[in-house]
Amino acid sequence: MKKTFEVQSGTTLRCKGWRQEALLRLLENVLAVGEAPEKLIVYAAMGRAARDWPAYNAIVEALLTLEEDQTLIVQSGKPIGILRTHSQAPIVIMANCNMVGQWAKAENFYALEQQNLICWGGLTAGDWQYIGSQGVIQGTYEIFCRIAERHFDNDLRGRFILTAGLGGMGGAQPLAGRMANAAILTVEVNPERIEKRIKAGFLERRADTLDEALALIADAQARREPISVGLLGNAAEIYPQILARGIIPDIVTDQTSAHDLVYGYVPLGHTLEQVAARRTSDMEGLMNDSRASIVQHVQAMLGFQDRGAVVFDNGNLIRTHARQGGVERAFNIPVFTEAFLRPLFARAIGPFRWIALSNDADDIRKIDDFLLRRFPDNLIVSNWIKLARQYVPFEGLPARIAWLGHGERTELALEVNRMVRDGELSGPVAFTRDHLDAGAMAHPNIMTENMRDGSDAIADWPLLNAMINCSSCADLVAIHSGGGGYSGYMTSAGVTVTADGSVAADQRLQLSMTNDTASGVLRYADAGYEEALDEVERKQIGRIDTAAARYQ
Numbered sequence: 181m182k183k184t185f186e187v188q189s190g191t192t193l194r195c196k197g198w199r200q201e202a203l204l205r206l207l208e209n210v211l212a213v214g215e216a217p218e219k220l221i222v223y224a225a226m227g228r229a230a231r232d233w234p235a236y237n238a239i240v241e242a243l244l245t246l247e248e249d250q251t252l253i254v255q256s257g258k259p260i261g262i263l264r265t266h267s268q269a270p271i272v273i274m275a276n277c278n279m280v281g282q283w284a285k286a287e288n289f290y291a292l293e294q295q296n297l298i299c300w301g302g303l304t305a306g307d308w309q310y311i312g313s314q315g316v317i318q319g320t321y322e323i324f325c326r327i328a329e330r331h332f333d334n335d336l337r338g339r340f341i342l343t344a345g346l347g348g349m350g351g352a353q354p355l356a357g358r359m360a361n362a363a364i365l366t367v368e369v370n371p372e373r374i375e376k377r378i379k380a381g382f383l384e385r386r387a388d389t390l391d392e393a394l395a396l397i398a399d400a401q402a403r404r405e406p407i408s409v410g411l412l413g414n415a416a417e418i419y420p421q422i423l424a425r426g427i428i429p430d431i432v433t434d435q436t437s438a439h440d441l442v443y444g445y446v447p448l449g450h451t452l453e454q455v456a457a458r459r460t461s462d463m464e465g466l467m468n469d470s471r472a473s474i475v476q477h478v479q480a481m482l483g484f485q486d487r488g489a490v491v492f493d494n495g496n497l498i499r500t501h502a503r504q505g506g507v508e509r510a511f512n513i514p515v516f517t518e519a520f521l522r523p524l525f526a527r528a529i530g531p532f533r534w535i536a537l538s539n540d541a542d543d544i545r546k547i548d549d550f551l552l553r554r555f556p557d558n559l560i561v562s563n564w565i566k567l568a569r570q571y572v573p574f575e576g577l578p579a580r581i582a583w584l585g586h587g588e589r590t591e592l593a594l595e596v597n598r599m600v601r602d603g604e605l606s607g608p609v610a611f612t613r614d615h616l617d618a619g620a621m622a623h624p625n626i627m628t629e630n631m632r633d634g635s636d637a638i639a640d641w642p643l644l645n646a647m648i649n650c651s652s653c654a655d656l657v658a659i660h661s662g663g664g665g666y667s668g669y670m671t672s673a674g675v676t677v678t679a680d681g682s683v684a685a686d687q688r689l690q691l692s693m694t695n696d697t698a699s700g701v702l703r704y705a706d707a708g709y710e711e712a713l714d715e716v717e718r719k720q721i722g723r724i725d726t727a728a729a730r731y732q
């Protein structure tokens with residue numbers, strides 16, 4: 181029988197305080213909404229919530245007994261000790277999957293993982309911040325909107341988006357495309373993933389043949405009506421077939437787990453069972469076959485680009501593996517961050533999230549109302565909240581994501597803390613964000629590609645971000661590096677703080693929400709981005725101008 185994973189609801193505490201209880205509920209939540217919870221896998225092929233089940237149980241036990249002035253230390257998904265700190269120190273600190281530079285390779289990661297010495301936390305899996313496919317949906321939607329502005333007179337009606345991957349993150353694509361009014365086709369090799377997204381309300385239609393899928397898309401295009409279609413198939417086969425028919429989508433991307441050649445991408449001609457068997461019997465051969473399929477996949481993407489489609493990489497290293505497989509032009513495809521989101525990140529506007537810990541969806545609606553009243557002129561926020569209310573279903577604990585910037589996040593968090601204190605909400609609310617945020621990530625093929633000052637690969641920034649969040653009394657702070665196919669490609673930092681209505685939470689939220697985004701603005705200001713320099717000047721962040729002048 182399939183085990184079900186549940187999250188505690190209501191306001192009864194099992195832990196000694198809400199800070200501990202919040203983290204326990206978030207841990208339960210990432211499994212409740214994750215892709216393969218029985219294996220502790222949350223998303224991105226092998227992003228795990230904990231190292232193994234004994235480690236999971238030990239984390240739960242620790243959170244249940246932790247005092248307010250203690251800190252639990254977690255190393256790659258395993259709790260290694262509880263130390264006495266003080267009542268404003270983080271409740272949990274973690275370092276997940278950090279390997280020393282020359283050792284940070286996929287093969288070494290797999291060997292260490294097999295010895296049960298390490299596990300990969302993805303970005304938001306290992307530090308219990310994942311909120312289902314909603315977590316990336318506004319980012320994907322914003323990318324489609326920016327493309328619409330730049331290339332399609334701000335209107336995607338009648339436009340065709342082709343993509344692939346309906347996993348933990350990729351599953352957001354059909355809904356994001358539909359919300360942007362496009363006709364979106366997503367190719368997915370695993371039928372269960374298609375069914376899961378239909379059931380969750382993220383995907384409308386399933387097609388079993390390419391003819392059927394293209395007919396549904398063409399019909400919706402002709403009527404200028406949005407539609408989302410999932411097609412069962414392998415993208416490395418379907419993309420070239422669509423190209424060969426001379427059908428050129430308006431926008432093309434991909435969100436398969438192409439970053440991982442062993443546990444993520446499914447090579448051509450393979451069933452899921454065949455891939456699983458080769459992981460142990462022939463890992464090297466499997467990596468070669470995955471790379472060879474990615475070559476065909478990316479060559480088709482370049483073919484679409486040559487014939488006028490707007491093509492972009494959606495953050496899965498597909499270009500990197502294609503180039504290693506010999507596709508020299510792979511990096512002609514731009515990455516979404518540099519192409520569409522950098523001006524937002526330079527102002528530390530990024531994917532901020534909040535989660536209703538009591539499991540009451542009305543709490544999220546009340547917070548939506550506040551945002552609509554407080555930021556009516558901020559269209560990134562107000563348009564999104566209206567759309568999200570209408571279209572985005574809740575998965576697990578009710579949660580919302582919105583791209584808020586420096587000062588805005590602090591204001592929202594403090595207001596929510598007041599609402600909790602005054603009994604306007606039915607329970608505490610946790611605040612967190614994606615690691616793909618201004619100050620929190622060094623990822624030279626995704627987040628920090630082509631930084632203006634050439635600082636793409638410098639990982640000091642996320643490490644500083646984590647340290648300032650620890651110094652700013654956040655409840656959980658995590659430092660992650662890439663695992664599996666991402667080994668050696670990235671370092672990032674995560675933070676979570678709970679609004680439990682207390683005065684102490686006011687201080688924690690004020691400091692950590694403010695300093696988290698401040699570190700992002702300072703990172704981009706140091707790289708010379710005008711938006712960040714403007715933000716520093718207008719909001720007086722960190723006084724970097726006078727400091728820089730003094731030290732030059």
Ligand code: NAD
Pocket residue numbers: 215223224225226316319344345346347348349350351367368369370373413414415416435436437438439440444445446447448494495496497616
């Ligand atoms: P996932 O492992 O949960 O899902 C990947 C899906 O791709 C699976 O359903 C798998 O069956 C499918 N797939 C694999 N090979 C395929 C092929 N050849 N053809 C068709 N389908 C195939 O991963 P996820 O969490 O959805 O993440 C997908 C990728 O996006 C990862 O590389 C992840 O790191 C990246 N990512 C990007 C962002 C971003 O901000 N842009 C955010 C999170 C994750």
